[in-house]
Amino acid sequence: MKTRFKEFNPKKFSFHKDPVLVLEDFWSKEERDTFLAAMAQAEWKKRSEIQATDLAFPNCGDWLKAQIAPTEGSVLLNRMALPCIADYIESFPRIKQRHMGFSYYSYGAGDCLSTHDDTDEQYARMDAVPGQTPQSLPPQRRIAVVSYFHHEWNPDWGGELIVYDSRKKKDGQVRLEVSYCLEPKPGSIVFFTVPRFHRVCRVDPLANEHRRMSIAGWFMTEHYS
Ligand SMILES: O=C(O)CCC(=O)C(=O)O
Numbered sequence: 001m002k003t004r005f006k007e008f009n010p011k012k013f014s015f016h017k018d019p020v021l022v023l024e025d026f027w028s029k030e031e032r033d034t035f036l037a038a039m040a041q042a043e044w045k046k047r048s049e050i051q052a053t054d055l056a057f058p059n060c061g062d063w064l065k066a067q068i069a070p071t072e073g074s075v076l077l078n079r080m081a082l083p084c085i086a087d088y089i090e091s092f093p094r095i096k097q098r099h100m101g102f103s104y105y106s107y108g109a110g111d112c113l114s115t116h117d118d119t120d121e122q123y124a125r126m127d128a129v130p131g132q133t134p135q136s137l138p139p140q141r142r143i144a145v146v147s148y149f150h151h152e153w154n155p156d157w158g159g160e161l162i163v164y165d166s167r168k169k170k171d172g173q174v175r176l177e178v179s180y181c182l183e184p185k186p187g188s189i190v191f192f193t194v195p196r197f198h199r200v201c202r203v204d205p206l207a208n209e210h211r212r213m214s215i216a217g218w219f220m221t222e223h224y225s
């Protein structure tokens, strides 16, 4: 569902019934300013300089990624403490530990993120030691979060987040159908359950120097093997 944050009742919402939640006007202008100031201080790395993202997302321009600062990380977590998130996470059996991880991203003209479902196969493969059984199962991403902090975004600038429904055809093949096309509206936040196919449309040259500034990451669970 898509709604304004002040009209949202987090006690009534369930990710089991509705896997995509879009909350508009989640952040005030002042809150966005604080995050943008922290982002301006961050140490950014290019997509092409990070081995895992270079392998997983070739031909996606050269967006930037940085570690979220501890203060902003806590602000984010406090604001995301919604009962519907905890209810969904706790619905998985045999949880050993809960994890989360969030990063800053900056996309300029020409940057995009090709279709993926956030199960992070590339990364999992890089961690695996050949011929060795892992001690415990790697954390599984359960809820993806993306939020937008730039102050201005024009529909001509592209950069939409497309979320798909995947339908199994009779021949066993999977067909993707667009379920949401979301403009990166300043101050909005998107949550969706993982796995779920999605992509970020290329930012158009019409954006000029404007950048799509976001925080993205996951709530994860680690399970007893
Ligand atoms: O920036 C977005 O809208 C989505 C980002 C995303 O899908 C990811 O970082 O895995």
Ligand SMILES: [Fe+2]
Binding pocket: 116, 117, 118, 144, 198
């Ligand atoms: Fe993603």
